[in-house]
Amino acid sequence: MKYNSGRLIVKLNGNHSRINASDQHSNLPKTGNFLYFTSSIAIAVDRMKYLFPVIVFLTFINFLQAQPVGYSYAKKITIQSSQVSGGADLVDFPVLISVTDNDLRETSSGGHVTNVNGYDIIFTTSDCGTLLDHQIERYVSTTGEYIAWVRIPTLSASSNTEIHMYYGNNSISGDPSLNSVWDSSYKGVWHFNNDVTDYTSNGSNLTDNSTTNLNAGKIGNARDLDNNTNILSSSTAGKYLLMSNGSFSGVTNFTFEGWVYLDRSNTNWERVFDFGQNTNVNFFLTLSNSTGSPANTNARITLTGNSGEQGAVVTNTTNTGSWIHWAVVLNNSASTMSIYRNGSLLGNATGVSLSPQDLEASTANYFGRSQYAADHYIDAKFDEFRISTTQRTAGWVATSYNNQNTPSSFYSIEPESVAESLCATLPVEFFDFSARPEGSSIKLHWITATEINNDYFTVERSVDGIVWQELALEKGAGTSHKLKEYTVYDTRPNPGESYYRIKQTDYDGSFTYSILQRVNLSLSNISIYYIQAQKELIIDLGITELYLTVSILSAIGEPVDIPIINTLSNRITYDASSLSKGMYVVRVVTPQGVKVQGLLIR
Incomplete structure (x- = not known):
């Protein structure tokens, strides 16, 4: 269905007349150079068939799809399907948005972001109205550097995924970051953003043992485990991170993902992670199992020391001097363990019968330190570590690498546009939607000219244009090419300002939204x-x-x-x-509110 609300001017014969919503249909002038219809009078067109044909010169348009209220600017972001590996769509995938953009500077620095912390930057799906969960990792107000993670409900491997970024809302003061960006399978996510905090809802914060913050990591900040001399793991002088005891209770499937910058490889059996209790019970990843370079990379799990180890041992290439993305996936149901390096499978092992839950009760869950006293602490930098209690697919691991390694290739960002115009769509069929006070109620009235496979309408109300409440369902006309009129009353309207929209749902479940209509009894009738x-x-x-x-x-x-x-x-x-x-946008600001209307000149 196509929507258009606002004003319509048509050419007839005679004088210029303007008809207001309060005019009686029976008194419509039948002569005039122009006939001006308000939204509530459009049904009169059907009653004046003898005056047609008419020549439509101009249509004022509003917007096809609802979008967040109060945001002045927007950018369209297109995620490239060619960057989504594995051939299958990824569900609830956290996409890294990392950009430095002058438009995203705070207003005092010449940009259009109004909050000094970047809190007024939000994201929606391509329908302009469905908010996407996101989590801010870094924002620099003076340069427009912005790093955030955005949860994409379905990241398509076959067609590009479009999302929208909105900003420039001076009413926003709270942090919009949500840990629901990370699906329920994440055990912990550590951005190392000048801290060792877990950014999921699990509270799996790490204990820091003398590591330091690194401002320029792979993604924002990182942790520096500056063990620049060979320090044995038996010593307490080394720098490492520690997970809580008992972290792997009930964990059968497992995925580790993280970036490692190895400063030196002439350490012996240095660990990226080593979880468990002691030299008998442990699960570890070591990038170099000797002081030689290159040396083997091991991902192994055991309950009976090195004689009972299970897992992958693969010949590795030199790992020092650059950021490398590592992943270890243990699939308990398939009895396999795989190691990925920079998104590609490095090696795997079969016959792996053990799982992380077998490590319990774990008492020594290290990042950067070994259970073995004679092994060295790692001399490296860590960034963006994650542990999941599921086996991530090869496509997930490769897509994560693609996104995090070169974000600018993973998606494209279009130039800034006025927020109201991002979802503007030229109408094909005339449609009208109005919301007006009538007594103690709000009268919601809309007209369709064409309906194709239209199942029903849902009337929705909001006090902020973001969180919506369903008010009523109205059966649609199916398929129709005649004017159809609908009316619903909100008998218990909210005091003050409210927003209304119509959600139209087809028989196949697909849906679109109408424009927003705002009702404010104190706002002048402009x-x-x-x-x-x-x-x-x-x-x-x-x-x-x-x-x-x-x-x-x-x-x-x-x-x-x-x-x-x-x-x-x-x-x-x-x-x-x-x-x-x-197309132009007319914006009228009064002390009572803002009226925005599209204008198309042909």
Whole structure:
């Protein structure tokens, strides 16, 4: 279905007449150069068939899809399906958004982000209205550097995935970061963002033993385990991180993912991780099992010391001097263990019958230290460590590497646009939707010109334009090419300001949203319309002595100046003859609120 609300001007014969919502249909003028319909009178068109055909000169349009309220700017982000490995869609995948963009600087530094912490940056799906969970890792207000993780419900391997970024909302003061970015299979996620905090909801915080913060990691900050001389693990002088005792109770399947910058390889059996109790009961990853280079990489698990070890041993290449993404996947049901290096399978082992839960009760769960006294502490830097209690697929591991290694190749970001225009769509069929006070209720009224496979409408209400409540269901017309009129009353409206929208659902379950309509009893009844013949833009204020500002923006958000012809007590008339064909946005700001309306000049 296609939507269009606002104002419609059609050419008839005679004088210019403007019909208001309060006019009686029976008194409609039957002559006039132009007939001006408000949204609630559109049904009158069907009653005046003898006046047609008409020539439609201009249509004021609002927006096909609902979008977050109060945001001034937006960017479209397209995730490349070619970067999604494995051929299968990935569910609830955390995508890294890492960018330095002048537009994302805070306003005092010349950008358009209003919160000094970047809290007014949010993300939606391509429908413009469905918010995506995200978690901020770093924001630098003076440069526009922004690092965040965004949960994508379905990351397609066959077609590009489009999401939207919105920003520029000075009413936002709280941190929007959510740990629900990480699905329930994550045991712990450590960004090492000047801390060793777990960023899931599990509270799996690490204990730091003398490691230091590194400002320039692979992704934002990192941890530096600067063991620059060979220190035996029997010593307490080494630098390492420690997980809590009993961390692997009930864990059968397992995935470790993380970035390691190995400073030296002439250490002996240094550990990325070593979980368990002692030299008999442990599960470890070592990148180099001797002081030689290259040396074997081992991922092994045992309950009876080195004689009973199970897992992969593979010949490795030199690992020092660069960030390398490592992953270890233990699939308990398949009895396999695999090692991945930079997204590619390095080696695997079969016949692995043990699992992490067999390590319990674990008392020594190390990152950077070995259970064996004669092994060395690792001399390395760590970044973005994760442990999952599921076996991540090869496609998941490779896609994680693709995304984190070169974010700019993983997705493209389009230039900044005005938020209201990001989801603007030219109407094909006339549609109208209005929300107006009527007594103690709000009357919600909409008209469709065409419905194809339309099952039903859902009327939704919100106090902030973000969290929505269902009010009513209204059966659709299926397939129809005639004007259809619908009315629903909100008999218990919220006090103050509310937003309304219509969700239209097809028989196959697909859906779209109408424009937003705002109801505020204190907001003046402002009307915006354009007369093609005179090339005049008119703003009717409804009352006198109203303090307001008017902005006219091009489709790319640039201000457009046009002269004022006259200002009466309740009307402003602009000379719009200099406007070229295209779409514009008219924004009227009053002390009571903001009215935004699209304008298409043909």
